[in-house]
Amino acid sequence: MVARRPRIITVANQKGGVGKTTTAINLATALAAIGENVLIVDLDPQGNASTGLGVERSEREISSYDLLIGDVTIAQSAVKNAVPGLAVVPSTLDLLGVEMEISASPDRALRLRKAIEAPNGGAEAYDYILIDCPPSLNLLTLNSMAAADSVLVPLQCEFFALEGLSQLLHTVDQVRSSLNPRLTIQGIVMTMFDGRNNLANQVVQDVRTHMGDKVYETVIPRNVRVSEAPSYGKPAILYDLKCSGSQAYLQLASEVIRRERLLRAA
Template sequence: MSSTPRIITIANQKGGVGKTTTAINLATALAAIGEHVLLIDLDPQGNASTGLGIDKRDRSSSSYDVITGALSLEEAAMATAVPGLSIVPSTLDLLGVEMEIAGTADRVLRLRNAVRASAARVGLYDYILIDCPPSLNLLTLNSMAAADSVLVPLQCEFFALEGLSQLLETVEEVHQTINPDLAIQGIVMTMYDGRNNLANQVVDDVRAHLGDKVYNTIIPRNVRVSEAPSYGKPAILYDLKCSGSQAYLQLASEVIRQERKLRAA
């Protein structure tokens, strides 16, 4: 286990691209490989929390408490059914947090300050993943300010590149003004259907534009992955052998190899 966790925010302002599914299953896959992982659910919808089996009635603490300073990161964290994976769940309270902190000088740095103040920063986790809301709002900016890098799920569809430039510009702006260590972790193509010629064209186009920033692993469109959240389970627990679960395990391996290269550099 590393002394300082790698903090990766999973962001895309476009909804329905597999962002939360990627957050849940990448976190689970990293834990399955033996890493110690904390997932911070920063989306008011709380789908990552639900997808990991955390009932809304059981969320006595949440990322809202962390952002407002009421609780530390470790006080808000809860164990999940996945060994090695904890979560700071989300509640609808997050919907109002932007109004509450909008007038404060550190409004963009609330999460970063909480992470840096936390004992979890040293020794407890190998990875901290942050699931963002599907918008470029104050919560997303908080996640980018706290993170080492941004992982972008991108759906294999015609409009895949639409909006990506805006997200990349936001990452660059945060890098220039708030967090000089922030970088693009990588782009992961999601919801891939190999029978669709357009999907193959989209993958080729994205690779042509972004080169080695695009992961080799492609996440297929998969019914079992779609079903899993309704059972409160990551796909890897719901059906380990399905193509989607296997792809997320491959993605986790790719992320770890990438991290080892970065740390060795």
């Protein structure tokens, strides 16, 4: 029997503070809640996805750094948490030095892909692998895009949203032409939306005008409960299922699955 291949989605935006890690954590949790087996690979040296899933820094003996340098497999580095069906390959500050360590290697941008595609490496246990990238377009982000099927872009409802998006889309095009021809844009999700703010409404309208059906119908609201959840080491969906932010991420998970089914059927 041929091992199944997980769908790999990288959550990326070179701009910080757009809700990237929050989206990765809560989308993964929502997917797990509806029966999917999900792995988050934390590729951000800050390690916020790991913290947000309750993995203490003292517990991160094996990390995504070890995965990239080839010392461990997915199965050896994945850590389970309080969410059934969800695991995380945690991050440590060691990732800050990984670019220098692998920069001279011909396969420097393909390390994560090789780890995921390794026979019996453990990736086959998951339906979805979500990769949380650092807020920059560096070698770690290139590794994530080279390994992924698609890119999910969280975009904050602010004035310069489209300006940053164009740079990211250019990078996706470059990766598609040089490293990973299967890479697509899974979708763009508008985050931190405040309906009372006229600018936020205008930004959503402008992004939909420029990007069309690439933009998810679901819009993630600015929500205090979602902001509080990481300090308790929990996804918002566990911290407060009924809050507007949690409900939005559940809706987003449904949209992601619908899009993935359409892609597979195409």
